[in-house]
Amino acid sequence: xxxxxxxxxxxxxxxxxxxxxxxxxxxxxxxxxxxxxxxxxxxxxxxxxxxxxxxxxxxxxxxxxxxxxxxxxxxxxxxxxxxxxxxxxxxxxxxxxxxxxxxxxxxxxxxxxxxxxxx
Amino acid sequence: xxxxxxxxxxxxxxxxxxxxxxxxxxxxxxxxxxxxxxxxxxxxxxxxxxxxxxxxxxxxxxxxxxxxxxxxxxxxxxxxxxxxxxxxxxxxxxxxxxxxxxxxxxxxxxxxxxxx
Numbered sequence: 001x002x003x004x005x006x007x008x009x010x011x012x013x014x015x016x017x018x019x020x021x022x023x024x025x026x027x028x029x030x031x032x033x034x035x036x037x038x039x040x041x042x043x044x045x046x047x048x049x050x051x052x053x054x055x056x057x058x059x060x061x062x063x064x065x066x067x068x069x070x071x072x073x074x075x076x077x078x079x080x081x082x083x084x085x086x087x088x089x090x091x092x093x094x095x096x097x098x099x100x101x102x103x104x105x106x107x108x109x110x111x112x113x114x115x116x117x118x119x
Numbered sequence: 120x121x122x123x124x125x126x127x128x129x130x131x132x133x134x135x136x137x138x139x140x141x142x143x144x145x146x147x148x149x150x151x152x153x154x155x156x157x158x159x160x161x162x163x164x165x166x167x168x169x170x171x172x173x174x175x176x177x178x179x180x181x182x183x184x185x186x187x188x189x190x191x192x193x194x195x196x197x198x199x200x201x202x203x204x205x206x207x208x209x210x211x212x213x214x215x216x217x218x219x220x221x222x223x224x225x226x227x228x229x230x231x232x233x234x235x
Contacts, residue, residue: 004161032220041231043226043227046223090161099220101219102169103149103169103214105222109161111159
């Protein structure tokens with residue numbers, strides 16, 4: 001079975017400082033990795049994904065994530081945090097049998113990390 | 120604008136009642152999904168459908184039912200058999216073309232169900 005771990009329930013960062021939100025995964029086979037962001041009482045918005053190729057993936061709103069196969073990690077990063085980045089962040093993975101033959105995608109999500117950026 | 124519309128946004132139900140949550144998409148996506156979100160537990164898959172008139176159980180299907188009679192619509196019924204139905208419900212859709220596993224899910228704004 002595949003799983004995703006987000007070890008920090010909350011991350012606090014000062015505006016202008018770099019931020020990192022951690023994610024590790026466990027799958028059989030090659031993973032497809034995703035980051036989503038959720039604002040209060042809203043649905044999830046896609047930020048970025050890793051499929052193959054360059055380990056550093058760039059996404060929306062200045063976010064990027066680094067795929068590390070040996071450490072089975074996919075940490076989300078941003079060089080300079082903004083107060084408006086404050087939200088709930090979810091890491092998700094798909095691999096193996098969860099990649100459906102019909103083309104659908106059964107994502108397994110982590111428990112989420114609340115990011116709080118303060119002035 | 121293309122997107123996913125979920126209704127109602129908030130719903131209150133008495134114990135023993137069935138309720139149906141609506142999900143409509145105009146993205147022309149073949150696949151649709153229902154997830155349940157509880158604080159501290161992330162998102163868990165209830166049901167999914169890759170094509171009209173076909174759907175499959177996810178990880179927590181007990182007490183729920185769905186239908187997929189039209190490509191655009193994937194309603195979820197929370198039945199009285201669901202022991203703890205109070206939660207935030209998220210509908211999503213995705214294309215089924217391209218590299219399998221790489222298809223991005225697009226989410227609706229969610230429906231919050233509270234059982235009184």
